[in-house]
Amino acid sequence: MVLNNATLFLDLDGTLFDLVDRPDDVRADAHIHRLLERLLNHLNGRLAVVSGRSLAQIDRMLGATASDLWVSGSHGCERRWQGVIECPPRPSALDDAAAQFHAFAHDRPGVLVEEKSLGVALHYRVTPQAETAALTLARELANQHGLLLQHGKMMAELRVGSADKGSAIRTMMSRPPMPGTIPVFAGDDVTDEPGFEAVRDLGGHGILVGEPRPTAANYGLSSPTNLREWLWGVLP
Numbered sequence: 584m585v586l587n588n589a590t591l592f593l594d595l596d597g598t599l600f601d602l603v604d605r606p607d608d609v610r611a612d613a614h615i616h617r618l619l620e621r622l623l624n625h626l627n628g629r630l631a632v633v634s635g636r637s638l639a640q641i642d643r644m645l646g647a648t649a650s651d652l653w654v655s656g657s658h659g660c661e662r663r664w665q666g667v668i669e670c671p672p673r674p675s676a677l678d679d680a681a682a683q684f685h686a687f688a689h690d691r692p693g694v695l696v697e698e699k700s701l702g703v704a705l706h707y708r709v710t711p712q713a714e715t716a717a718l719t720l721a722r723e724l725a726n727q728h729g730l731l732l733q734h735g736k737m738m739a740e741l742r743v744g745s746a747d748k749g750s751a752i753r754t755m756m757s758r759p760p761m762p763g764t765i766p767v768f769a770g771d772d773v774t775d776e777p778g779f780e781a782v783r784d785l786g787g788h789g790i791l792v793g794e795p796r797p798t799a800a801n802y803g804l805s806s807p808t809n810l811r812e813w814l815w816g817v818l819p
């Protein structure tokens with residue numbers, strides 16, 4: 584696959600970035616900044632981030648580079664391009680869900696709560712024995728508050744369900760200069776599947792990063808390192 588006439592959509596955690604124990608520790612290094620700048624130049628600006636992180640987190644992770652990208656955060660619910668932000672209201676139910684997650688984490692050292700603009704996540708990467716109880720609590724709170732339970736890697740998240748990565752990619756592909764280009768989306772997690780379906784339906788390609796599994800993606804790469812190497816390789 585080459586990236587000529589492509590629009591490239593990149594997921595962040597587990598795709599561009601290696602997974603780490605603490606979500607707050609993820610930051611782009613000089614290598615990733617240079618890679619994004621080269622891709623932006625090669626694609627004439629048709630480079631987007633499509634992440635489960637909030638816009639504020641994406642800005643912290645990518646620094647100044649973020650303002651040059653098309654960005655969709657919160658699993659497709661928030662979008663920003665050239666400083667214009669589209670974002671639904673934050674439901675107050677998220678505050679209660681966050682309080683319940685914090686109470687759960689308080690009794691379980693190692694469990695982390697990540698509060699975001701349109702979601703709250705309960706992480707048990709360093710305490711996998713907490714998984715069953717964490718998922719039970721998340722399911723109960725989702726039902727109680729009408730929030731969407733978003734499964735992920737060693738975490739459960741409650742979020743606004745007004746969009747997904749597929750709808751975000753379809754929206755961005757409808758805006759100039761994207762129409763007529765070929766969408767390519769690299770992602771790793773179950774939240775990325777609607778994105779893979781969208782690019783397939785739009786005549787493009789999905790790249791699943793990580794362990795093979797049933798997916799709508801039509802290509803695979805084994806790790807974020809391999810994705811970054813592949814991206815350097817397709818640059819002129």
Ligand SMILES: O=P(O)(O)OC[C@H]1O[C@H](O[C@H]2O[C@H](CO)[C@@H](O)[C@H](O)[C@H]2O)[C@H](O)[C@@H](O)[C@@H]1O
Nearest residue numbers: 595596602603604605606634635708736737738
């Ligand atoms: O759509 P993404 O950009 O891939 O975001 C999905 C979730 O990623 C983050 O969690 C994952 O990465 C963490 C840092 O490496 C890791 O500690 C955690 O176990 C992973 O699930 C992020 O913290 C979530 O908010 C995102 O929804």
